[in-house]
Amino acid sequence: MRLILSLLLTATLGFLAGLRFEWWSIALVSFLVALLIPQKISVAFLSGFLGIFILWAVLATWIDSKNGNVLSFKMAEIFKLGGSSILLILVTALIGGLVGGFAAMAGSSLRPAQKVRRY
Amino acid sequence: MRIIPFIISTIITIGLVFALNKKWGSIPAIGMFLSPQQGFWQNAQSIDGNKNENIPYKNLKGKLSVYLDERLIPHVFAEFDEDAYFAQGYLHAKYRLFQMELQTFAAAGRISEHLGNDPRFINFDREQRRSGMVYGAENALKAFESDPVSKKLYDAYTAGVNEYINSLTESSLPVEYKLLGFKPEPWSNMKIALFLKQMSKTLAGYDNDLENTLSKPGLSFDDLMQLNKQVPDSLVPIIPRGTVFDSPGITPVKPLNADSLYFEKKDTAKVIQYSKPNPINGSNNWVVSGQKTRSGAPILCNDPHLELTFPSVWYEMQITTPNVNVYGVSFPGSPNIIVGFNDNIAWGVTNAQRDVKDYYEIQFKDETRKEYMYNGEWKQTELRTDTIKVKGAPPIYDTIAFTVFGPVVYDRTFSKELSNNKAIALRWTGHDQSNEGMTFYKLNRAKNYDDYLDAIKTYTCPGQNFAFASKQGDIAIWQQGKFPARWYGQGMYLMPGIDSSYQWQGFIPQNENPHAHMDSGFLESANQRPVDSTYPYFIPGNYITPRGISIARNLSSMQAITVDDMKALQTNYYSVFAEGARNVLLKYVNDRALSTEGKKYLNMVRGWDLYTTPNSMTTTVFQTWFDSLEVCIWGDEWKKNSLEMPYPAEQTLLEWMNKDSAFKYVDNISTPEKETLNDIVTLALQKAIPELMELQAGGKLEWTKHKDPTIYHLLKTSVMPFARKIPVGGWSNVINAVTTTHGPSWRMIVQLSEPIEAYGVYPGGQDGNPASKFYDNFVDTWAAGKYYRLWFMKENENKDKRIISTLTFTKS
Numbered sequence: 034m035r036l037i038l039s040l041l042l043t044a045t046l047g048f049l050a051g052l053r054f055e056w057w058s059i060a061l062v063s064f065l066v067a068l069l070i071p072q073k074i075s076v077a078f079l080s081g082f083l084g085i086f087i088l089w090a091v092l093a094t095w096i097d098s099k100n101g102n103v104l105s106f107k108m109a110e111i112f113k114l115g116g117s118s119i120l121l122i123l124v125t126a127l128i129g130g131l132v133g134g135f136a137a138m139a140g141s142s143l144r145p146a147q148k149v150r151r152y
Numbered sequence: 153m154r155i156i157p158f159i160i161s162t163i164i165t166i167g168l169v170f171a172l173n174k175k176w177g178s179i180p181a182i183g184m185f186l187s188p189q190q191g192f193w194q195n196a197q198s199i200d201g202n203k204n205e206n207i208p209y210k211n212l213k214g215k216l217s218v219y220l221d222e223r224l225i226p227h228v229f230a231e232f233d234e235d236a237y238f239a240q241g242y243l244h245a246k247y248r249l250f251q252m253e254l255q256t257f258a259a260a261g262r263i264s265e266h267l268g269n270d271p272r273f274i275n276f277d278r279e280q281r282r283s284g285m286v287y288g289a290e291n292a293l294k295a296f297e298s299d300p301v302s303k304k305l306y307d308a309y310t311a312g313v314n315e316y317i318n319s320l321t322e323s324s325l326p327v328e329y330k331l332l333g334f335k336p337e338p339w340s341n342m343k344i345a346l347f348l349k350q351m352s353k354t355l356a357g358y359d360n361d362l363e364n365t366l367s368k369p370g371l372s373f374d375d376l377m378q379l380n381k382q383v384p385d386s387l388v389p390i391i392p393r394g395t396v397f398d399s400p401g402i403t404p405v406k407p408l409n410a411d412s413l414y415f416e417k418k419d420t421a422k423v424i425q426y427s428k429p430n431p432i433n434g435s436n437n438w439v440v441s442g443q444k445t446r447s448g449a450p451i452l453c454n455d456p457h458l459e460l461t462f463p464s465v466w467y468e469m470q471i472t473t474p475n476v477n478v479y480g481v482s483f484p485g486s487p488n489i490i491v492g493f494n495d496n497i498a499w500g501v502t503n504a505q506r507d508v509k510d511y512y513e514i515q516f517k518d519e520t521r522k523e524y525m526y527n528g529e530w531k532q533t534e535l536r537t538d539t540i541k542v543k544g545a546p547p548i549y550d551t552i553a554f555t556v557f558g559p560v561v562y563d564r565t566f567s568k569e570l571s572n573n574k575a576i577a578l579r580w581t582g583h584d585q586s587n588e589g590m591t592f593y594k595l596n597r598a599k600n601y602d603d604y605l606d607a608i609k610t611y612t613c614p615g616q617n618f619a620f621a622s623k624q625g626d627i628a629i630w631q632q633g634k635f636p637a638r639w640y641g642q643g644m645y646l647m648p649g650i651d652s653s654y655q656w657q658g659f660i661p662q663n664e665n666p667h668a669h670m671d672s673g674f675l676e677s678a679n680q681r682p683v684d685s686t687y688p689y690f691i692p693g694n695y696i697t698p699r700g701i702s703i704a705r706n707l708s709s710m711q712a713i714t715v716d717d718m719k720a721l722q723t724n725y726y727s728v729f730a731e732g733a734r735n736v737l738l739k740y741v742n743d744r745a746l747s748t749e750g751k752k753y754l755n756m757v758r759g760w761d762l763y764t765t766p767n768s769m770t771t772t773v774f775q776t777w778f779d780s781l782e783v784c785i786w787g788d789e790w791k792k793n794s795l796e797m798p799y800p801a802e803q804t805l806l807e808w809m810n811k812d813s814a815f816k817y818v819d820n821i822s823t824p825e826k827e828t829l830n831d832i833v834t835l836a837l838q839k840a841i842p843e844l845m846e847l848q849a850g851g852k853l854e855w856t857k858h859k860d861p862t863i864y865h866l867l868k869t870s871v872m873p874f875a876r877k878i879p880v881g882g883w884s885n886v887i888n889a890v891t892t893t894h895g896p897s898w899r900m901i902v903q904l905s906e907p908i909e910a911y912g913v914y915p916g917g918q919d920g921n922p923a924s925k926f927y928d929n930f931v932d933t934w935a936a937g938k939y940y941r942l943w944f945m946k947e948n949e950n951k952d953k954r955i956i957s958t959l960t961f962t963k964s
Contacts, residue, residue: 055190056189059187060169092193096188096193099198100923103923107874111872111873116873125188125193128172129183143158
């Protein structure tokens with residue numbers, strides 16, 4: 034549950050921050066979300082990673098489909114990805130995801146260590 | 153808190169952000185670049201088309217609307233001229249900002265500042281500055297800011313560009329800025345001047361004076377003039393033969409010591425020149441009177457040949473205010489319509505090809521370059537130190553000496569060590585104060601021949617052939633520019649620069665520039681020499697003869713001409729040069745000496761229809777054979793005398809072979825035998841065979857596959873996916889003059905009927921954004937030799953379904 038919650042929060046806040054601030058605001062957002070929501074470090078990483086990965090993948094896919102793959106195709110050629118728009122979207126999302134993941138890890142590890150509750 | 157995981161993950165995060173926020177070599181800052189909210193994805197606009205926009209602007213004077221049609225051509229309607237030019241600047245920036253900046257960076261010698269620390273860039277920048285590009289632009293700026301009308305026009309245009317630049321955010325920057333990692337800087341009137349200077353360099357910056365000078369030990373002046381034949385026998389001049397010219401208003405006098413100090417002086421300085429304009433920058437234009445057309449109205453045609461690039465050098469638009477109603481193509485980087493038509497007239501330009509650039513050998517007093525010898529005394533130079541910023545490296549300071557002749561381009565500090573404090577200064581008409589923009593401003597408003605003449609007569613550089621046709625039925629052409637009046641031979645070589653005796657003594661009076669004005673027949677220009685030998689001035693230039701012959705031959709035989717006939721002529725692939733050259737080749741080739749392969753190629757040439765169509769294999773065979781012949785004829789002499797100038801014009805060679813099969817260059821001087829023209833023509837084909845066989849084996853014998861015409865993006869091979877191959881035929885000596893990267897950059901046909909019927913197309917698209925469907929949407933139409941009907945819109949048509957979006961400017 035927490036994974037889903039923090040993932041969604043990271044994606045939403047990441048999107049909002051991206052409207053106003055520099056691209057690396059995704060790191061701050063992931064960091065803060067992980068700081069606020071208690072999670073295991075590994076889960077925090079996953080939620081930060083997936084939050085930004087999904088955000089960037091969705092945004093890129095949406096933009097790309099409206100553009101009819103025109104630019105992504107050319108860019109994927111320039112960056113030696115064989116003209117594959119999908120590959121370029123995956124690379125985009127992966128880069129964002131890594132930044133989000135590690136930032137979330139840092140945020141989560143700043144929380145006081147707590148016992149893992151068992152239900 | 154878990155300290156170790158915190159430190160590790162924080163370091164990784166910061167390291168990642170840092171690494172992804174930094175440009176690595178030619179790789180952009182990846183994080184920024186890939187971010188869907190800031191990076192290149194933001195440039196991937198929706199293909200559904202444009203949306204209406206409301207744009208606030210505080211200095212707006214009146215109503216201003218821009219209607220963008222289905223080809224993204226803006227039709228600007230304004231109550232005030234200033235608002236219209238504001239809109240033109242805004243639109244140029246909106247669709248072509250990167251191009252405008254790159255061109256003006258190049259003009260100003262600021263390439264290294266953005267592209268980096270590479271000797272090629274630095275030498276380019278230094279040569280630009282040293283040859284006075286900035287100095288010329290400063291002079292032009294003085295001229296156009298001292299005229300209140302043009303000052304207002306340029307200020308409005310500049311305000312438009314800046315209004316758009318200021319509206320940009322990180323995410324809306326054109327994609328090239330994101331790739332290269334820099335941001336646009338404010339536009340200025342100086343940048344307009346720089347842009348125009350770059351055009352002057354492109355079109356009036358070609359000469360071989362320094363190469364000619366190096367040829368002196370091996371070639372006499374007579375030899376040189378024979379190789380640079382001034383009036384080819386086959387010339388069809390722009391001004392019809394038989395026209396009587398006025399006696400000259402100025403008679404330049406050759407210095408008494410010219411033989412010893414100039415023509416025969418052999419010790420010369422050798423320098424390296426870095427960037428020379430393409431010598432085949434040419435163009436076609438012609439006008440036919442109503443007597444020759446089916447409609448009875450004159451027709452004007454123009455296709456300027458320039459480098460074909462993405463984005464195109466042209467941006468098509470209409471500008472309408474109470475004072476002007478004009479349609480045509482403009483240069484992003486400068487206001488006005490450059491080639492086009494209005495309610496009353498149409499005009500078009502081709503390059504004059506005249507040499508307006510001379511070099512002088514300067515004698516500095518010492519290494520400080522502070523003084524130079526002039527008229528028997530040491531005269532002060534004006535030293536100016538330029539700072540050349542270099543990306544990723546400390547700036548370079550370059551001190552340029554200015555003399556009465558002009559800037560010193562080459563001296564011991566640049567290009568090559570020149571001994572004994574000698575140096576080379578440049579005199580170029582592009583340095584002089586002039587206001588070229590005013591010519592186009594007036595042409596845009598011209599109603600008749602008198603207005604046209606008034607518009608062009610102050611025009612200085614680059615010299616152009618201005619073709620004109622009016623609704624009143626008259627047609628005209630003027631070769632206009634500021635051209636030095638030279639004594640015979642002046643400026644063919646580097647000239648002595650220790651006194652005033654070799655300076656230009658004046659300019660050809662404007663009214664003596666070659667011209668014709670009539671109401672019957674036709675007029676044409678295609679970069680040929682403008683006049684026959686009776687013109688009373690020595691006017692060297694880099695002339696191109698064959699296209700003029702082709703056009704004149706076609707037009708003289710045509711009657712009841714229609715627009716479709718003109719389309720066919722503009723895209724005509726017939727080679728009048730090959731027609732003459734094939735006769736000579738076939739006359740002299742010894743087919744018994746040829747292999748089976750050789751005979752096969754020879755038979756292809758024999759059976760050729762002389763059309764340089766895209767899939768013609770014979771065009772490749774012919775061209776390879778003729779290129780090989782040029783090497784066989786000239787190569788030996790060029791090598792022996794270490795000549796660096798290009799081979800003579802192909803027309804010169806052709807006429808020589810026609811007239812005198814034993815002319816002195818035929819013999820290969822590096823062999824003991826005495827070769828005849830038969831031997832050489834045959835040898836040329838034999839030498840071409842291996843190359844032809846290789847092409848054939850690789851499936852590249854077809855003309856378009858062999859020449860591989862390509863439209864590159866301005867960033868060239870670094871962004872190949874932004875380029876397009878164009879499967880077209882033609883050649884520089886054919887009316888449809890497409891070479892490998894160069895050709896008809898805009899084709900326009902205007903019939904001055906009521907209403908005006910106009911057609912046009914350029915190989916590109918209105919939007920410079922590679923993500924846009926308007927980036928290259930005209931290319932296929934252009935390549936197929938097809939045209940768009942140009943919509944000369946009236947404002948009450950603003951509900952027309954062709955309009956896809958409207959930009960409305962409101963006072964804020």
